[in-house]
Each structure stands twice: as C-alpha cells, then as structure tokens.
Amino acid sequence: MCRVLSYLGTPIPVEELLYFPDNSFIKQSYNPRYMSHLLNLAGFGLMAWDAQSYHPKLPYMYKTDKLPFYDENLKHLAVKIKPSCLLAHLRGVAYSTFNKRTIVSEQNVHPFIFEGSNIGLAHNGSLSRFDEMKPVLFQHIHNEYLTQISGTTDSEWIYALFLSQLTKAEVYTAEAIADALIKTFKVIAKVRKQLSITGTSPINLFISNGKFLAATRYTLDYGWHSMDDKHPEHHTYHSLWYTYGENYGLYDNEYRMKDGAKRSCIIIASEPLTEDTTTWVELPEYTLIIAWQENEQIKIVSKDIVL
Amino acid sequence: MLEADTKNYLLTLKPFQYLNSGELDMLVAHSKLVSFAVGDLVLEQGKISEGMYIILEGQALVAARVLGRGIINLASLDKGSFVGEISLIERQPCTATVIASTPLVCLLIATNYFAVLPGFMPEMRYRIMKGIVEAVCVRIRATFAEIRSIMKGSAIIPRLAFVELIKFLSRPKVSPSKRTDINLMQLVHLTPFDIFTEEEFKELLNFTQLIDAPKGAVLVKEKELHSPYYIVLRGAVQATMTQDNKVAKLVVLGPVSLFGSINFIDNIPSAINYAACEHAILLKLDMAGIEALKKSNMLLWYKIFDVICQSIVNVEQAVYKFYLRLNSEHYVGGKNV
Numbered sequence: 001m002c003r004v005l006s007y008l009g010t011p012i013p014v015e016e017l018l019y020f021p022d023n024s025f026i027k028q029s030y031n032p033r034y035m036s037h038l039l040n041l042a043g044f045g046l047m048a049w050d051a052q053s054y055h056p057k058l059p060y061m062y063k064t065d066k067l068p069f070y071d072e073n074l075k076h077l078a079v080k081i082k083p084s085c086l087l088a089h090l091r092g093v094a095y096s097t098f099n100k101r102t103i104v105s106e107q108n109v110h111p112f113i114f115e116g117s118n119i120g121l122a123h124n125g126s127l128s129r130f131d132e133m134k135p136v137l138f139q140h141i142h143n144e145y146l147t148q149i150s151g152t153t154d155s156e157w158i159y160a161l162f163l164s165q166l167t168k169a170e171v172y173t174a175e176a177i178a179d180a181l182i183k184t185f186k187v188i189a190k191v192r193k194q195l196s197i198t199g200t201s202p203i204n205l206f207i208s209n210g211k212f213l214a215a216t217r218y219t220l221d222y223g224w225h226s227m228d229d230k231h232p233e234h235h236t237y238h239s240l241w242y243t244y245g246e247n248y249g250l251y252d253n254e255y256r257m258k259d260g261a262k263r264s265c266i267i268i269a270s271e272p273l274t275e276d277t278t279t280w281v282e283l284p285e286y287t288l289i290i291a292w293q294e295n296e297q298i299k300i301v302s303k304d305i306v307l
Numbered sequence: 308m309l310e311a312d313t314k315n316y317l318l319t320l321k322p323f324q325y326l327n328s329g330e331l332d333m334l335v336a337h338s339k340l341v342s343f344a345v346g347d348l349v350l351e352q353g354k355i356s357e358g359m360y361i362i363l364e365g366q367a368l369v370a371a372r373v374l375g376r377g378i379i380n381l382a383s384l385d386k387g388s389f390v391g392e393i394s395l396i397e398r399q400p401c402t403a404t405v406i407a408s409t410p411l412v413c414l415l416i417a418t419n420y421f422a423v424l425p426g427f428m429p430e431m432r433y434r435i436m437k438g439i440v441e442a443v444c445v446r447i448r449a450t451f452a453e454i455r456s457i458m459k460g461s462a463i464i465p466r467l468a469f470v471e472l473i474k475f476l477s478r479p480k481v482s483p484s485k486r487t488d489i490n491l492m493q494l495v496h497l498t499p500f501d502i503f504t505e506e507e508f509k510e511l512l513n514f515t516q517l518i519d520a521p522k523g524a525v526l527v528k529e530k531e532l533h534s535p536y537y538i539v540l541r542g543a544v545q546a547t548m549t550q551d552n553k554v555a556k557l558v559v560l561g562p563v564s565l566f567g568s569i570n571f572i573d574n575i576p577s578a579i580n581y582a583a584c585e586h587a588i589l590l591k592l593d594m595a596g597i598e599a600l601k602k603s604n605m606l607l608w609y610k611i612f613d614v615i616c617q618s619i620v621n622v623e624q625a626v627y628k629f630y631l632r633l634n635s636e637h638y639v640g641g642k643n644v
Binding site: 221222223224225243244245259260263274275276277278279280281282283284285286287289299300301302303304305306 | 352353354371372373374375376377378400401402539541542543545556557558559561562584585587625628631632635636637638639640641
C-alpha cells in the first residue's frame with residue numbers, strides 16, 4: 001500500500017536516499033520491511049526542490065510507471081540532483097483480479113502537483129468505496145483543481161480537495177497547513193457519513209512545497225476491518241517514522257543520520273531507511289507532523305488529529 | 308558449570324528470584340558461559356540479542372545513540388547485572404550497545420531455549436518472566452516520572468477543568484455486546500494469540516465478556532488497581548498520560564491488541580489511561596476471570612501471562628517513544644477523547 005519518503009535540510013544527492021541505505025527507498029519497492037503482503041511496483045515518482053535551480057520554487061519532477069530498480073534514467077538523475085527538499089513515492093496497489101481492475105499509468109503516479117501551485121502531495125492509503133464518494137466529493141473541490149485531475153486514484157482527488165481548503169499564500173505557516181489538512185479530513189469524514197461508508201480508510205499524506213514537510217498518520221474508522229480478512233497485516237502498513245540530525249550520509253560504514261549540535265535535516269517516511277530503527281521515532285495513529293527550517297535549524301511541530 | 312555460591316548469588320537476581328535451586332540448576336545446564344575480551348560487543352544497538360546475558364565477572368559499559376543527543380554513556384555494569392532480557396519476551400532490536408570494559412564472563416540464556424520452555428517447564432518460564440517484567444515495570448515508572456516532568460513545561464494545551472468535568476459526567480459507558488458477526492476463534496491464527504491451541508482459546512473465552520465501547524468510553528483509569536485486561540476486536544483504543552490537565556497520547560491500539568494496566572504486575576497505580584478513540588468492540592478479561600482461570604487451568608494461565616508480559620514490553624516501548632518525541636518535537640496535543 002505504497003511507501004513515501006520526504007526530506008528537508010542540507011542539500012543531499014538523491015542517490016543517497018534512494019539507493020544507498022540498507023533499507024533504501026528503491027529497495028522498499030520489492031522488499032519493504034513493514035509490508036508483508038504487497039509490493040510497491042505500480043510506479044515511482046519524485047519531486048525535488050533545489051534553490052540553485054532555474055525556477056527554484058518549482059520542483060524537479062520525475063514520474064514513471066516502470067519498475068524503479070531497473071530504471072537507468074532514474075539512476076542517472078539521482079546522481080546529478082542535490083536538492084534541499086525531496087518528496088518521493090512508490091505506488092503499491094492491489095493486483096488486478098478477474099472482477100477488479102487496477103490501472104497502472106504515469107497519471108496515477110504520485111506525488112501530484114497542479115498548475116498554479118507548487119505544493120506536492122503523496123498518499124499512502126486508500127479510501128473505502130471511493131467511486132461512490134466521487135459525485136459528492138467534487139462539490140467540495142474548486143473547479144481550477146477539479147479540471148486538472150487526470151488519473152483514476154483517490155489520492156489525486158484528496159490532493160485537489162486539500163488545495164481547495166488551503167488559502168493561497170506566498171509563504172505557508174504550519175497553522176495554515178494543519179488547518180487545511182484537518183478541513184480535508186473533515187470533508188472526507190462528512191461525505192463518508194452521508195454515504196454510510198464505515199470501512200477502514202488510511203489517509204497518510206505527505207505534503208511539501210520545498211520549504212516545509214507535513215505528514216499525517218490518520219485512518220478513518222481505524223480498526224474496522226474484518227478479522228477474516230486474509231491479510232490483516234495489511235492494516236499495519238500505514239506507519240509513519242522520522243529521524244533528524246546534522247547531516248545524512250555515510251558514517252561508520254552506514255548511510256544514516258549523523259548526530260551533531262545542529263538539527264539541520266529531517267527525514268519523514270513510511271518506514272526507516274536503516275535496518276537499525278532505534279534512532280527513528282515512530283508516530284502513532286492520529287498524528288500530524290510539520291517540519292520547516294528556521295535559521296538553518298529544523299523545527300518540528302506535532303499535534304493529535306481529532307476531528 | 309557454576310559453583311554453588313555463584314548459583315546462590317544468581318537466585319538473588321531479579322530474573323531468577325522466583326526460581327528454586329533445582330530450577331536454576333536446570334536453567335544453568337541449558338545455558339552457556341560466554342567470555343568477552345575488552346572492547347567486545349555483548350549487545351549491539353539496533354540488532355536483536357540472542358538471549359539474556361548475566362554478568363558473572365568483569366564490567367561492561369552501556370552506551371546508546373539517542374536521537375537528538377548523539378552517543379551517550381548510560382551505565383556501567385558489573386557482577387549481577389543483566390542485559391538483553393527483553394529478547395526473551397519480544398524480538399525487538401536492542402536500544403543500547405553493551406561493550407566489555409574489562410574481560411567479561413557472562414551466562415547466556417538463549418532465546419531459542421527460552422522459547423521451548425512452555426513445552427516442558429512452563430512454570431519455570433513463568434517465574435523468570437515474572438522477575439523480568441517486574442524490572443520492566445520499574446523502568447516504565449521511571450520514564451513516567453521523566454515524561455510528567457517534561458509535560459509540566461511543555462506546549463501541550465491544557466484542558467479546561469470545567470470542560471473536563473462535563474465530559475467526565477457525560478462519558479459514554481461500556482455495555483455487554485450482543486454482536487454475532489465476530490468470529491472470535493480467528494484470534495487463534497493471529498499474533499500474539501497463536502500460542503494458544505483452539506481448545507485452550509475456547510476455554511479462555513469462557514472467562515471473558517464481549518463488550519461494546521462507544522467512542523470516548525474509558526476502559527482503564529490511570530490510578531485504578533485490579534482493572535481488567537482487554538483485547539481489541541474492532542475499532543481502536545488510545546493510551547494517554549495526564550499532567551496538570553495536559554493530556555498526551557502515547558499510542559493507539561487497533562484490532563488484536565491486548566492491553567491493561569501494568570499494576571497487574573506490581574500493584575502500584577499506573578499513569579496510563581485507556582479509552583476508546585473509535586467505537587470499539589472488545590473482549591474483557593477481568594481480575595475475577597483471571598483468578599478463576601488460574602485456579603482452573605494453570606497451563607492456560609501461564610500462556611495468558613506470557614501475552615500480558617508482551618503487552619507490558621510494548622508499553623515500555625510506547626512510553627520510551629513518547630519520551631523521545633517530547634524531546635524532539637513541539638508537541639501540542641489535541642482535543643482528546
């Protein structure tokens with residue numbers, strides 16, 4: 001059910017996050033540590049913000065529906081780009097069956113970004129009975145975003161809904177982002193109630209515009225899946241972890257965060273990039289976390305999500 | 308393998324305090340003496356230990372890389388200290404590194420051996436677990452105190468007293484559930500209840516009650532002694548700590564989680580409240596049921612105790628994670644149930 005990775009801080013070669021750690025992001029596509037049933041083979045996407053690049057407010061973007069571990073273009077790109085902020089996504093969806101089709105295409109690859117915005121969003125989770133929700137959800141989405149939805153995912157709709165709750169600004173405060181996220185969840189909860197939808201629906205969102213990272217660990221109707229579900233472990237996929245430090249790189253023969261006096265960078269991700277998880281913090285369900293840079297230090301704010 | 312006075316000494320240590328001499332002999336016969344040179348790693352942070360090490364000779368240093376603080380020296384250990392004991396209960400990565408600072412001799416009780424004890428010496432396993440989990444409870448309480456101290460000066464928004472009183476008076480209550488759509492026997496196929504046979508689990512169910520907890524219903528109060536244990540079947544339960552009207556969420560427990568107060572082990576009031584944060588259906592195992600179970604089937608009781616010990620180790624982990632969060636984040640809490 002997807003893996004997401006976000007980074008903010010000292011510029012870092014993308015390859016050091018995607019390929020080098022012992023639980024690297026690319027490795028999570030075929031061997032995720034915290035998912036035992038599903039692989040993440042339905043697409044890879046990346047947004048990377050580099051202040052030294054042309055149009056620095058807009059990210060580099062790369063999306064593919066190919067398998068990322070065979071993607072030579074991605075490898076070459078990862079060596080060259082050294083962003084201060086990154087948002088990457090591996091799409092994991094249920095495999096197609098006789099009576100249920102899964103569409104794998106570039107349009108369905110996260111993160112999403114619309115014209116007129118520099119905010120990207122990636123999602124780990126799924127909305128129960130999403131197709132029934134669409135006719136009601138669209139009423140809450142501004143036309144300028146509705147017309148830009150080009151794929152078939154619930155994630156893109158959640159993105160459009162989120163942008164519709166957010167008042168456009170040059171600089172977004174943590175409060176504004178948190179407020180828009182809570183409003184987004186409230187709309188989704190309201191529509192579900194209207195349609196009597198009660199199935200467990202995880203909405204782990206990762207959002208960035210290059211200046212901040214925001215992430216949620218949130219599930220509507222948490223715990224309301226059947227124990228007869230053949231893969232109950234599927235419902236523990238939606239974890240959220242973070243680590244921070246002075247620098248991320250090769251230390252003591254291991255790619256990890258280096259401790260230091262300065263808190264210069266942070267990684268927020270679905271699962272740790274290192275096999276040693278003891279220097280990562282796992283956030284509990286119903287949590288919203290926002291991180292940004294202030295005087296070259298990473299600030300972190302978190303709150304419980306209660307609608 | 309060991310001299311009599313060493314064995315007598317071992318019987319004074321927490322993990323073995325409830326063993327008799329014969330049981331200790333059996334344990335030692337299946338353990339290993341391991342020697343370490345200066346600088347050798349006994350345990351490595353992030354890796355899973357192969358068992359519990361008890362220091363018989365020499366000294367060791369405990370150090371950990373702690374998020375936001377770098378590498379810190381935590382303690383110096385000598386004869387009688389034990390490390391890696393959690394690996395006997397739950398396979399979790401070590402949270403610290405233990406290095407021999409002098410030539411070291413340890414007795415190693417391997418997790419593989421401990422795992423097969425229920426088959427032939429369940430009572431011995433129970434007694435060792437009891438000793439270990441009591442030590443875990445001491446550590447949990449120490450972390451409670453540190454968390455409370457941090458919460459006092461934290462940015463967590465306190466709740467208004469009169470709002471809390473109104474909420475308390477109008478809290479929804481739990482009630483017996485008449486649901487028939489939940490197949491309780493499915494639990495036997497799921498961790499941690501897969502240690503029970505179907506017959507054992509059916510017998511256990513005789514001592515439980517199916518209950519319905521509306522969102523907001525309190526299930527375990529922090530200072531309450533002899534509170535029940537619960538298994539979440541549907542929905543979710545939230546564990547919180549309170550200090551000066553500030554409420555902090557530690558962890559959320561979903562289906563197939565077992566939870567209850569740690570005072571089950573040490574009879575001291577806990578600092579954790581549990582309340583339904585979604586409408587929840589639970590199995591309740593109250594103290595009367597547990598006592599009746601003990602009298603009727605001791606082997607089944609040992610297995611339940613096993614599962615309770617695992618849940619207490621998980622509490623330690625959750626409490627420590629929250630302690631790390633308080634030191635890392637500007638946590639403001641939220642409107643809580």
